[in-house]
Amino acid sequence: MIASVWSWLTDPANWRGAGGISSRLGEHLGYSAVVILIAAAIAIPLGLWSGHSGRGRWLISAANAARAVPTIGLLFATSLWLGPHVTGDLAFTVPSILVLVLLAIPPILAGAYAGVEAVDPAVRDAARGMGLTGPQVLRKVEVPLALPLLVSGLRSAVLQVVATATIAAYVGLGGLGRYLIDGLASGRYAVMAGGAVLVSGLALVADLVMAALQRLAASPGLLPPGRRKRRSDRPDAGPDPPHGTTVDVPAGQDREGSRTHRR
Amino acid sequence: MIRFEAVTKAYADASPAVDDLTLEAPTGAITVLVGPSGCGKTTTLRMVNRMIEPTSGRITIDGVDTASMDPARLRRGIGYVIQHGGLFPHQTVERNIATVPLLLGWDRAKALSRARELIELVGLPAALGRRYPAALSGGQQQRVGVARALAADPPVMLMDEPFSAVDPVVRDQLQEEFLRLQSHLGKTILFVTHDIDEAIKLGDQVAVLRVGGRLAQLAPPAQLLAHPADDFVAGFVGRDRGYRALGFVAATLPVRPERTVALGSTVGAGEGWVLVVDDGRPLGWLDTARHPGPVDRSSLALGGTLASAGGSLRAALDAALSSPSGRGVVVDDEGRVVGTATPSDVIAAIEAQRAESAAGGGAP
Ligand SMILES: Nc1ncnc2c1ncn2[C@@H]1O[C@H](COP(=O)(O)OP(=O)(O)O)[C@@H](O)[C@H]1O
Ligand SMILES: [Mg+2]
Numbered sequence: 001m002i003a004s005v006w007s008w009l010t011d012p013a014n015w016r017g018a019g020g021i022s023s024r025l026g027e028h029l030g031y032s033a034v035v036i037l038i039a040a041a042i043a044i045p046l047g048l049w050s051g052h053s054g055r056g057r058w059l060i061s062a063a064n065a066a067r068a069v070p071t072i073g074l075l076f077a078t079s080l081w082l083g084p085h086v087t088g089d090l091a092f093t094v095p096s097i098l099v100l101v102l103l104a105i106p107p108i109l110a111g112a113y114a115g116v117e118a119v120d121p122a123v124r125d126a127a128r129g130m131g132l133t134g135p136q137v138l139r140k141v142e143v144p145l146a147l148p149l150l151v152s153g154l155r156s157a158v159l160q161v162v163a164t165a166t167i168a169a170y171v172g173l174g175g176l177g178r179y180l181i182d183g184l185a186s187g188r189y190a191v192m193a194g195g196a197v198l199v200s201g202l203a204l205v206a207d208l209v210m211a212a213l214q215r216l217a218a219s220p221g222l223l224p225p226g227r228r229k230r231r232s233d234r235p236d237a238g239p240d241p242p243h244g245t246t247v248d249v250p251a252g253q254d255r256e257g258s259r260t261h262r263r
Numbered sequence: 264m265i266r267f268e269a270v271t272k273a274y275a276d277a278s279p280a281v282d283d284l285t286l287e288a289p290t291g292a293i294t295v296l297v298g299p300s301g302c303g304k305t306t307t308l309r310m311v312n313r314m315i316e317p318t319s320g321r322i323t324i325d326g327v328d329t330a331s332m333d334p335a336r337l338r339r340g341i342g343y344v345i346q347h348g349g350l351f352p353h354q355t356v357e358r359n360i361a362t363v364p365l366l367l368g369w370d371r372a373k374a375l376s377r378a379r380e381l382i383e384l385v386g387l388p389a390a391l392g393r394r395y396p397a398a399l400s401g402g403q404q405q406r407v408g409v410a411r412a413l414a415a416d417p418p419v420m421l422m423d424e425p426f427s428a429v430d431p432v433v434r435d436q437l438q439e440e441f442l443r444l445q446s447h448l449g450k451t452i453l454f455v456t457h458d459i460d461e462a463i464k465l466g467d468q469v470a471v472l473r474v475g476g477r478l479a480q481l482a483p484p485a486q487l488l489a490h491p492a493d494d495f496v497a498g499f500v501g502r503d504r505g506y507r508a509l510g511f512v513a514a515t516l517p518v519r520p521e522r523t524v525a526l527g528s529t530v531g532a533g534e535g536w537v538l539v540v541d542d543g544r545p546l547g548w549l550d551t552a553r554h555p556g557p558v559d560r561s562s563l564a565l566g567g568t569l570a571s572a573g574g575s576l577r578a579a580l581d582a583a584l585s586s587p588s589g590r591g592v593v594v595d596d597e598g599r600v601v602g603t604a605t606p607s608d609v610i611a612a613i614e615a616q617r618a619e620s621a622a623g624g625g626a627p
Contacts (some may be wrong), residue, residue, distance in 0.1 A: 012467075120349075122345065122347050122349040123350070123351060125349060126345055126349025127577050128409070129314055129338060129343040129345070130361060130366070131336065131338035131340075131366055132335070132362075136366075145353055219352075220395060221353045221354065221355070221396065221397060250390070
């Protein structure tokens with residue numbers, strides 16, 4: 001079984017051509033990127049605004065509640081609903097993208113909001129007291145301080161979208177989901193398993209990229225003291241804390257510990 | 264000059280936090296607002312830079328009504344220091360200090376070089392400029408907070424309990440340096456504290472507020488200690504006020520000549536306590552009964568305080584009381600020994616000073 005999955009994955013012929021693995025990977029990544037961009041364009045400004053102004057908190061709760069709606073049901077519902085109104089490829093593309101965007105918004109929104117909301121009130125107050133205007137406080141203080149949590153939200157959205165973009169195949173679109181569906185339909189389990197392996201691999205790689213971004217996003221001042229220098233300078237360096245893929249396990253926990261003036 | 268004219272602040276559904284306050288903070292002087300917790304000190308301070316808007320009344324700075332100015336511009340012209348520093352954790356110390364100059368549109372190089380200048384001015388090592396706030400001690404963070412407020416050289420400074428979050432030793436040091444700085448800079452400062460000792464030490468004038476934000480007394484520290492306006496002020500000013508008031512009375516002490524010896528010279532066992540000096544400066548007292556023979560640095564008894572010749576009676580009394588020999592060391596401006604005074608000498612001077620001021624009917 002494993003051998004047949006392996007041989008399917010490593011057969012160069014399977015990688016070439018219109019339905020080949022390379023082009024499916026490309027489609028999958030393309031959909032995911034578009035989805036994340038749209039979701040971020042909506043959720044980041046909303047989350048930042050809500051955290052900055054303290055208003056619109058219901059948005060975050062509402063977005064979280066919306067996570068309970070099963071994605072696949074939503075996909076069929078929107079397809080049925082939009083079908084008569086939209087023609088051609090769009091009839092399939094729009095519902096898939098829409099459903100995935102809805103999936104990606106809550107973690108990004110929560111991350112952006114939580115990041116700004118967690119800013120030390122004394123820091124915000126000092127910023128205003130020195131003469132920063134509201135938008136300057138947001139841009140120069142709140143956003144940089146919110147970045148670690150914001151990117152953590154983005155990271156969890158990326159992971160979910162890459163994994164869930166397989167459903168696009170249900171409504172006739174490409175992406176790696178095709179292998180799951182076609183494999184199942186034709187009883188070629190090696191193809192199905194191979195597809196699953198590819199999706200997990202892609203999700204893993206995307207998550208690693210996001211993890212790297214998360215490290216870059218944080219100002220050195222926000223890292224715990226040991227990480228600011230080389231690892232070896234710190235004799236008590238323990239293993240890394242487990243990485244949260246959701247914003248519920250924020251990297252910001254580390255930040256608290258380094259605020260010496262708030263004991 | 265900062266002027267409060269009948270300023271009242273009432274938060275929603277509450278009795279006023281600040282009630283009909285009229286007060287003047289003169290140019291170039293430190294005015295301290297002091298009072299128990301919740302008496303409206305912070306509210307008063309924050310109305311000056313419009314972090315809080317008064318319910319009624321007017322606040323002017325050098326005659327200009329603050330209500331007529333754009334709040335952000337107003338604040339850029341006022342230094343503001345808060346209790347926990349409020350430093351930006353994502354920026355280096357240098358960048359933190361350069362905040363207001365950069366907001367004012369200075370070019371980056373100039374703003375950063377100004378920041379480095381200030382790091383030195385507040386007594387921090389230059390290398391700290393590239394560190395992040397989390398790597399600093401509490402005392403260092405407070406210094407950075409002060410440097411940041413001074414960066415654009417604002418004529419007016421608001422300071423809200425800037426030294427209360429550090430330990431007493433560091434606080435004392437910060438207070439001394441703050442006074443030294445102010446003697447060069449001559450800012451108009453409104454300083455909030457709940458600590459009457461700090462108020463008396465730092466204030467050119469002290470405004471005592473009672474709960475409800477009413478001004479109980481506005482006076483220079485010496486007068487506050489000598490003539491509290493009412494029971495509340497007397498109670499707040501506290502138990503040691505007689506002793507503390509001596510801090511504002513200059514000493515005219517009859518100083519006794521004192522024999523001094525240098526390190527390495529030889530003393531006999533019967534000579535009692537002798538004062539050991541180096542180039543005229545006191546090193547410590549030596550108990551010849553316990554350490555006869557050549558004078559060795561390690562046998563010195565340390566810890567007595569010094570009084571300066573033109574200093575206060577409080578310092579003189581403290582020097583006399585803290586000296587192991589019972590004789591307080593009096594030094595001149597260069598720190599060289601002038602002579603000594605015993606506790607009874609100081610008490611006699613206090614009584615003489617009393618009699619004199621009673622006869623003159625004048626100052627405390
Ligand atoms: N934002 C606010 N809303 C309502 N009441 C407040 C607010 N800020 C302060 N107060 C109240 O006003 C009074 C004075 O507060 P404050 O000026 O902070 O006192 P202090 O600095 O002297 O301790 C207190 O009773 C406090 O509870
Ligand atoms: Mg206060």
